[in-house]
Amino acid sequence: xxxxxxxxxxxxxxxxxxxxxxxxxxxxxxxxxxxxxxxxxxxxxxxxxxxxxxxxxxxxxxxxxxxxxxxxxxxxxxxxxxxxxxxxxxxxxxxxxxxxxxxxxxxxxxxxxxxxxxxxxxxxxxxxxxxxxxxxxxxxxxxxxxxxxxxxxxxxxxxxxxxxxxxxxxxxxxxxxxxxxxxxxxxxxxxxxxxxxxxxxxxxxxxxxxxxxxxxxxxxxxxxxxxxxxxxxxxxxxxxxxxxxxxxxxxxxxxx
Amino acid sequence: xxxxxxxxxxxxxxxxxxxxxxxxxxxxxxxxxxxxxxxxxxxxxxxxxxxxxxxxxxxxxxxxxxxxxxxxxxxxxxxxxxxxxxxxxxxxxxxxxxxxxxxxxxxxxxxxxxxxxxxxxxxxxxxxxxxxxxxxxxxxxxxxxxxxxxxxxxxxxxxxxxxxxxxxxxxxxxxxxxxxxxxxxxxxxxxxxxxxxxxxxxxxxxxxxxxxxxxxxxxxxxxxxxxxxxxxxxxxxxxxxxxxxxxxxxxxxxxxxxxxxxxxxxxxxxxxxxxxxxxx
Numbered sequence: 001x002x003x004x005x006x007x008x009x010x011x012x013x014x015x016x017x018x019x020x021x022x023x024x025x026x027x028x029x030x031x032x033x034x035x036x037x038x039x040x041x042x043x044x045x046x047x048x049x050x051x052x053x054x055x056x057x058x059x060x061x062x063x064x065x066x067x068x069x070x071x072x073x074x075x076x077x078x079x080x081x082x083x084x085x086x087x088x089x090x091x092x093x094x095x096x097x098x099x100x101x102x103x104x105x106x107x108x109x110x111x112x113x114x115x116x117x118x119x120x121x122x123x124x125x126x127x128x129x130x131x132x133x134x135x136x137x138x139x140x141x142x143x144x145x146x147x148x149x150x151x152x153x154x155x156x157x158x159x160x161x162x163x164x165x166x167x168x169x170x171x172x173x174x175x176x177x178x179x180x181x182x183x184x185x186x187x188x189x190x191x192x193x194x195x196x197x198x199x200x201x202x203x204x205x206x207x208x209x210x211x212x213x214x215x216x217x218x219x220x221x222x223x224x225x226x227x228x229x230x231x232x233x234x235x236x237x238x239x240x241x242x243x244x245x246x247x248x249x250x251x252x253x254x255x256x
Numbered sequence: 257x258x259x260x261x262x263x264x265x266x267x268x269x270x271x272x273x274x275x276x277x278x279x280x281x282x283x284x285x286x287x288x289x290x291x292x293x294x295x296x297x298x299x300x301x302x303x304x305x306x307x308x309x310x311x312x313x314x315x316x317x318x319x320x321x322x323x324x325x326x327x328x329x330x331x332x333x334x335x336x337x338x339x340x341x342x343x344x345x346x347x348x349x350x351x352x353x354x355x356x357x358x359x360x361x362x363x364x365x366x367x368x369x370x371x372x373x374x375x376x377x378x379x380x381x382x383x384x385x386x387x388x389x390x391x392x393x394x395x396x397x398x399x400x401x402x403x404x405x406x407x408x409x410x411x412x413x414x415x416x417x418x419x420x421x422x423x424x425x426x427x428x429x430x431x432x433x434x435x436x437x438x439x440x441x442x443x444x445x446x447x448x449x450x451x452x453x454x455x456x457x458x459x460x461x462x463x464x465x466x467x468x469x470x471x472x473x474x475x476x477x478x479x480x481x482x483x484x485x486x487x488x489x490x491x492x493x494x495x496x497x498x499x500x501x502x503x504x505x506x507x508x509x510x511x512x513x514x515x516x517x518x519x520x521x522x523x524x525x526x527x528x529x530x531x532x533x534x535x536x
């Protein structure tokens with residue numbers, strides 16, 4: 001009888017221990033959107049626009065190089081924090097988790113976009129390409145962000161083939177549903193900027209090609225030929241925005 | 257005696273178990289967008305917003321609760337039917353722009369916003385927009401608008417502001433474009449009709465991407481560098497060129513969307529003024 005009671009007691013203690021070890025934190029439940037990264041790292045409240053700017057910390061952006069004084073000091077701290085995270089997150093799965101976290105935050109000024117995705121391994125790039133294919137077409141910014149990051153890591157033919165595929169992809173017809181054009185009354189005012197967003201992944205691929213061509217053609221720029229191939233593929237895009245942008249870039253950077 | 261000890265141990269164990277179960281935090285999700293979308297309630301909110309084309313009674317304002325945490329802060333008031341997620345996203349986007357700092361400022365930027373940086377942008381917004389309402393997307397697919405005839409200090413946002421996926425810079429561009437319409441000058445910087453024909457640099461007709469309808473002759477252009485298209489272009493171009501704490505993506509996005517807006521400045525003098533200001 002005593003043994004049974006002791007067993008129950010041990011089980012109860014184990015239950016308590018397990019609960020304490022696994023309970024969610026006081027701030028962020030599993031469904032809560034993530035606050036800006038710098039704000040979370042500094043344990044400060046999420047930065048809000050109506051805060052007195054003089055008292056407000058940088059909510060997310062990258063800062064100057066570490067050690068520089070001045071108003072960007074908080075940003076430097078954020079960058080340092082971001083760099084420390086980079087060291088921790090270096091497996092493909094961790095990189096993907098980090099990418100997911102940033103995409104979920106909808107914070108394009110997360111400094112880790114600049115620091116955590118450089119020199120991606122082939123495995124990580126494969127994971128990112130798979131992520132790209134899993135995302136719904138309507139996730140224009142997320143898709144474009146993945147292309148943007150992969151574009152910073154172009155090394156193999158496989159990498160370039162993916163970029164060409166993105167550049168020549170069928171256009172997204174509306175932000176609500178890529179498969180169908182919006183049925184609306186004409187309104188010239190409402191469509192500002194939408195063209196870029198609808199073509200955003202392909203535009204990201206093209207901008208990377210443009211960046212490569214800016215370094216100049218020739219033997220000193222071994223990726224220039226690949227970049228021109230990408231642009232040639234984009235010129236055939238059914239998207240007018242993409243085709244026009246490709247034509248403009250080609251006009252500027254092609255050899256006479 | 258032995259029985260009492262056993263009974264006591266069992267009671268203690270049961271109490272410990274009860275405590276563990278009773279205090280386990282429930283995984284109750286907040287009322288965020290994805291939840292609202294999954295059960296359709298966000299759409300229902302939008303549909304119930306009612307028309308906005310006619311002067312309608314303005315719903316009672318519901319101040320943003322977080323405002324109380326920040327003394328001296330300036331926050332827009334939100335109509336009661338503006339979903340919390342929409343309020344939050346606007347807050348996060350303005351927080352993002354509020355942290356920007358720059359090493360330089362173009363003359364036109366200085367004229368419109370002041371020195372480049374978060375305080376200037378927040379002041380520009382908060383001086384103009386005092387209230388935010390919910391726009392009925394089903395009526396017209398606009399992400400945001402200011403309707404001066406109803407209230408120049410009120411911005412209407414549709415659920416599309418959070419339901420569609422856009423770069424953060426694109427949302428900011430929309431918000432500041434609409435904020436400019438709040439100004440009384442030049443009939444709230446009313447747009448002019450685009451020229452007819454209206455063609456891009458490649459000689460092709462400029463089309464509304466939403467409908468494929470040519471923009472020629474439609475009121476979607478500006479003749480001034482200081483209007484809604486021009487001011488948001490100048491803001492973005494300054495971010496692209498001078499922001500010292502932006503990611504490369506933000507700067508690239510800012511350049512992309514700014515360049516796209518330039519096509520809407522149809523007056524040659526206005527275009528030249530902008531070119532001299534931020535493109536030279």
